[in-house]
């Protein structure tokens with residue numbers, strides 16, 4: 048029998064999933080496990096990479112068991128992952144040398160300011176497409192080298208490897224200390240502040256400026272090509288794709304043409320617009336990034352609007368405040384009132400990402416009066432996601448000249464009808480959700496399937512896209528404008544909260 052399934056491993060911020068797909072792009076089985084979120088101090092977020100690797104193996108096994116399949120039924124495996132999260136490990140023992148520093152972590156804020164020298168945030172933007180911000184991997188590597196005793200010497204001697212989660216998983220999947228491949232793909236590499244967007248190679252000058260030895264960096268490869276063969280639970284299966292989760296979602300939504308865009312609503316929200324072979328510089332607070340690269344075809348670039356906190360605000364209400372007991376309850380609670388009661392919530396927990404890039408911002412709830420109930424707060428929470436989307440869409444239209452006519456959405460928050468309606472209302476365009484909302488995993492599966500000839504080309508994949516739901520705008524223009532103004536006033540109140548003297552003590 049020929050192997051007739053593709054496996055995708057989706058290593059996310061909150062959980063790891065393995066999804067098995069059939070040739071029609073439909074899901075055959077899903078297995079998922081959460082991992083610990085470690086918050087050592089305000090603004091710091093860590094993961095245990097060893098725990099993540101254990102969970103990834105468990106979900107692969109679990110998905111195969113659920114589907115009643117074995118590794119022989121799997122033609123290829125693709126990886127997609129939370130981006131920027133940084134892990135360093137010892138190449139001889141395979142042990143991480145510290146917890147992974149998660150993309151949301153703000154500990155490198157002061158370092159980034161220092162690295163900007165007299166130029167500021169845009170010092171490396173021309174080469175990398177990115178502002179200097181704590182979000183990206185490069186400064187996180189530098190922080191670890193500066194703060195873990197003896198690490199820099201070991202890294203310079205070639206004993207320490209760097210990876211984002213794709214690299215960590217591929218290295219482990221392909222044998223770890225016994226010949227594991229140390230590679231990353233162009234999309235993940237484009238989030239380090241260390242890769243040159245034009246050459247798709249590490250930029251030695253920037254690596255030196257940031258203080259990262261070249262010896263620890265993985266080889267940069269395409270998003271869809273065979274990196275090696277798995278050992279262990281998927282023994283013999285080609286590891287054939289890697290894409291950052293947001294780029295994978297762009298691919299899974301089949302946004303293959305210039306001007307096509309998607310927005311993924313998970314822990315954070317990320318809107319990506321395909322700009323084709325053109326590198327479009329942003330002047331309005333977006334990032335320029337690699338969308339994907341299939342085999343040795345030319346890379347496809349994208350403009351990205353990154354929003355740090357959307358679904359995680361709902362989680363915060365659930366886990367930190369206990370106002371709801373499941374994420375879905377936010378909709379029920381918001382449904383108990385007609386509007387936000389005058390309250391606005393700007394969740395600048397990790398500073399503000401696009402389009403502001405202000406690491407000195409912190410969250411606010413504003414417009415409070417004695418009238419406001421938890422129902423109004425629930426509304427304000429959902430509206431925060433909608434208004435943040437509006438801000439990146441506005442920036443995207445200014446940077447690209449493309450006017451959005453509809454928005455393709457996916458991710459866990461898209462099961463929230465009130466939110467989807469609200470997004471259609473504040474953007475004043477229809478919002479569409481495809482049948483398979485797990486587009487992140489689907490994109491990784493598509494890329495892996497293309498690499499091994501399981502699918503014959505992009506048109507076959509496009510034919511798999513089916514619309515499952517659509518929301519059309521209903522809000523009148525005057526309300527939209529009034530609410531938008533209030534939102535912008537609330538955003539202003541987050542800024543400048545952190546002053547240089549308030550900085551957190553280092554380790």
Ligand SMILES: Nc1ncnc2c1ncn2[C@@H]1O[C@H](COP(=O)(O)OP(=O)(O)OP(=O)(O)O)[C@@H](O)[C@H]1O
Nearest residue numbers: 059060061062313314358359361374375458459463
């Ligand atoms: N009905 C809902 N209403 C609002 N938010 C929701 C709802 N259901 C899930 N969420 C939020 O969506 C997020 C989960 O979405 P999703 O599963 O796409 O994220 P994720 O891909 O797991 O995130 P990551 O990959 O970053 O781990 C959570 O933050 C959760 O709070």
Ligand SMILES: [Mg+2]
Nearest residue numbers: 059292313487
């Ligand atoms: Mg995800």
